[in-house]
Amino acid sequence: MKRFLPLLLCNLIFTIGCAQENTPAIETPTTINYTYETIVDNINIPWGMAFISNNELLVTENSGILYHILNGVKTSVEGLPEIYARGQGGLLDVALHPDFTNNKIIYMTLAATLEGDAGGNTSLYQAKFINQRLEDVKLLYKATPNTKKGQHFGSRIAFDDEGHVYFSVGDRGNRDENPQDITRDGGKIYRLNLDGSIPEDNPFVSNPEAKHAVFSYGHRNPQGMTAHPKTGAIWVNEHGPQGGDEINEIRKGKNFGWPVITYGINYSGTPITDKTSDPNMEQPFYYWVPSIAPSGMAFSTSGIYKEWQDNLFVGSLKFQYLERLVIQGDKVVKREKVLDKIGRVRNVKEGPDGFLYVAIEGKGILKIIPQG
Amino acid sequence: MKILSLCYFILVGALSFHLFQEKTKAQSIKSGAEIYQDFCVQCHMTNGKGVSGVFPPLQASDYLLNNIDLSIAGIKYGLKGKIVVNDEEYEGVMNKQGLDDEEIADVMNYILNQWGNSSEAFITPMHVERVQKSILQ
Numbered sequence: 001m002k003r004f005l006p007l008l009l010c011n012l013i014f015t016i017g018c019a020q021e022n023t024p025a026i027e028t029p030t031t032i033n034y035t036y037e038t039i040v041d042n043i044n045i046p047w048g049m050a051f052i053s054n055n056e057l058l059v060t061e062n063s064g065i066l067y068h069i070l071n072g073v074k075t076s077v078e079g080l081p082e083i084y085a086r087g088q089g090g091l092l093d094v095a096l097h098p099d100f101t102n103n104k105i106i107y108m109t110l111a112a113t114l115e116g117d118a119g120g121n122t123s124l125y126q127a128k129f130i131n132q133r134l135e136d137v138k139l140l141y142k143a144t145p146n147t148k149k150g151q152h153f154g155s156r157i158a159f160d161d162e163g164h165v166y167f168s169v170g171d172r173g174n175r176d177e178n179p180q181d182i183t184r185d186g187g188k189i190y191r192l193n194l195d196g197s198i199p200e201d202n203p204f205v206s207n208p209e210a211k212h213a214v215f216s217y218g219h220r221n222p223q224g225m226t227a228h229p230k231t232g233a234i235w236v237n238e239h240g241p242q243g244g245d246e247i248n249e250i251r252k253g254k255n256f257g258w259p260v261i262t263y264g265i266n267y268s269g270t271p272i273t274d275k276t277s278d279p280n281m282e283q284p285f286y287y288w289v290p291s292i293a294p295s296g297m298a299f300s301t302s303g304i305y306k307e308w309q310d311n312l313f314v315g316s317l318k319f320q321y322l323e324r325l326v327i328q329g330d331k332v333v334k335r336e337k338v339l340d341k342i343g344r345v346r347n348v349k350e351g352p353d354g355f356l357y358v359a360i361e362g363k364g365i366l367k368i369i370p371q372g
Numbered sequence: 373m374k375i376l377s378l379c380y381f382i383l384v385g386a387l388s389f390h391l392f393q394e395k396t397k398a399q400s401i402k403s404g405a406e407i408y409q410d411f412c413v414q415c416h417m418t419n420g421k422g423v424s425g426v427f428p429p430l431q432a433s434d435y436l437l438n439n440i441d442l443s444i445a446g447i448k449y450g451l452k453g454k455i456v457v458n459d460e461e462y463e464g465v466m467n468k469q470g471l472d473d474e475e476i477a478d479v480m481n482y483i484l485n486q487w488g489n490s491s492e493a494f495i496t497p498m499h500v501e502r503v504q505k506s507i508l509q
Contacts, residue, residue, distance in 0.1 A: 044452060044465045063450070063467055086470030087411050150411040150469065173410060268418045320426065344426075344464070362452065362465040
């Protein structure tokens with residue numbers, strides 16, 4: 001037995017070592033072939049951004065301001081619905097209707113308390129952006145019930161090419177009841193038609209008890225979402241518990257596992273579950289151990305940046321950089337820090353001009369410019 | 373009948389005493405622990421140590437323990453700009469969390485008396501109500 005002890009110890013150390021970090025390890029590049037310029041500054045928490053043109057965009061500030069920014073000058077947009085600003089709630093994402101040029105319609109997610117009771121939950125609104133004002137403000141969806149919990153409102157908005165709008169709602173701090181139950185809101189990705197009606201082919205429409213807007217479930221707190229530029233599939237990143245942040249490619253009616261399976265643990269260090277897989281649940285496309293606290297998500301499609309073509313970009317709130325992920329086939333093969341130590345990265349988008357724009361908390365919006 | 377009405381008054385008296393009594397410090401700390409888990413732990417961490425250079429520590433934090441009203445104001449109105457905590461500079465943003473005065477008092481009592489922190493002060497909702505935004509300037 002004694003001679004096996006060192007072997008056993010080695011094995012134990014190896015096992016613990018494996019659980020600590022997921023590959024590939026994050027790299028800090030030795031040569032920096034880009035610089036950046038500030039497009040707009042002095043925004044506390046720039047959550048959502050939507051480009052109207054190369055020099056004009058809408059930016060949400062989390063506490064409840066919608067900025068219209070033209071050539072770097074910001075003005076507040078009037079006519080917002082009432083916003084529930086508590087904990088991680090507030091004004092969340094903003095996105096333009098695919099036919100915005102003609103109809104001037106925008107979408108917003110925000111925390112709201114509409115039923116008159118205490119607390120709030122995530123809602124999806126539509127409005128027309130006309131002369132610096134919101135008009136025809138229309139509620140498309142409101143998650144219920146309201147709760148005074150401060151956590152996990154989500155939320156991001158994305159579109160496919162088939163006339164659908166997608167948005168996320170986090171588990172609202174109720175992981176034991178919400179994410180796995182399709183009759184309850186929270187911990188879901190939702191899909192609606194662009195006018196807010198329920199698509200006839202949504203996965204749970206035949207179940208009278210279910211929330212018919214639900215498209216996938218078993219999510220924790222998704223705060224990054226974008227359509228894949230080639231496949232059109234909706235990609236999401238979500239905050240896991242400590243360890244276990246995930247990238248998921250969303251598929252209709254699928255269960256993404258939270259909190260039954262996860263690679264993460266509680267903040268206190270205690271386990272949530274001993275399961276990381278289940279035959280009826282989806283594995284993440286990628287998971288981060290340690291957690292980077294991901295927010296925002298964009299693919300670089302323009303070819304403006306050498307070697308960044310088709311790479312995925314995700315903001316890190318915790319480590320204060322923009323993460324570049326190189327994907328080959330169905331695997332992440334390289335991860336690299338961009339704009340290291342820049343501040344808490346809340347969002348990233350590819351602008352209509354093909355440049356990457358990054359939203360930094362306490363700062364504003366930066367544009368990344370290739371060099372050399 | 374006399375006994376019955378006496379019983380009634382004692383009961384109502386006991387009930388209203390129970391209902392309208394201010395929280396003790398211990399009760400406030402207990403409620404504060406729940407608020408902390410819900411609103412603070414993601415950044416300031418379970419051990420109150422925060423993340424060096426990003427999220428300031430609360431455990432053994434000179435900023436917190438020496439500036440109770442500033443700390444209350446930070447939670448109540450949000451905090452932005454440069455602060456120095458235990459000789460380290462922080463320049464982040466903490467948005468207002470939307471907590472009411474009682475919740476702020478509870479979480480203050482919790483963080484002032486956790487992780488080896490200890491404070492004579494007992495923060496009440498009245499105290500929180502009196503703290504003005506102007507002290508942050």
